[in-house]
Amino acid sequence: MNGVFKALADPTRVKILDLLKKQSLTAGEIYEHFSMKKPSISHHLNILSGAQLIYAEKKGQFVHYHINLTAIQDVMRWAMKFKHEGGEDDA
């Protein structure tokens, strides 16, 4: 989970996730939504991929990025487990 939280700790990356949950996009299309340079976007995409929050699919010279909701579900389960199975003294 640490990689996921680290990935989510940057607003640029959360914004990328918000874009990708609406529709899959190429690296270039993602880039268009930001004011930073392409290599910086690549860097963020790389961190998101590392955390399994997105995955890449190469098509010709384009790289399409897709959301991976499994990782989001992991966050949900982490929070749920924390909240409900949290402070038992006698497990």
Place this chain on the structure above:
Amino acid sequence: MNGVFKALADPTRVKILDLLKKQSLTAGEIYEHFSMKKPSISHHLNILSGAQLIYAEKKGQFVHYHINLTAIQDVMRWAMKFKHEGGEDDA
């Protein structure tokens, strides 16, 4: 949410939350579970407080820290909303 994710992005802080979900502890008691120095723990407690993940209660010369499950619930809702109300094209 960004403050919360930033707070969760450090393993020490998540471990503190794990301790506090079992029971409330003083700063000193929390400190005992780690190998780093007290001011570093203070720093982490401060970040967790800032993210509303914990809150402090001063009692004499001790400061008792308590978990705040509301912030955890916010994480849960964020993930749930992301997952389920996510990619509508026509809202």
Place this chain on the structure above:
DNA sequence: GTAGTAATTAGATAATTATCTAATTACTAA
């Protein structure tokens, strides 16, 4: 008040991370 303990604040340093420019890889199309 003075000594002792709990905790934080201040200030410095080291480690990490975000961003940039320049160079490179991979593919497309004439």
Place this chain on the structure above:
DNA sequence: TTAGTAATTAGATAATTATCTAATTACTAC
């Protein structure tokens, strides 16, 4: 095979963050 486009990698720099020591604040008890 050369020119053009998409994307990443390499390497440098700036900003942020984690940690430390030293100093300070706040409280307790004699």
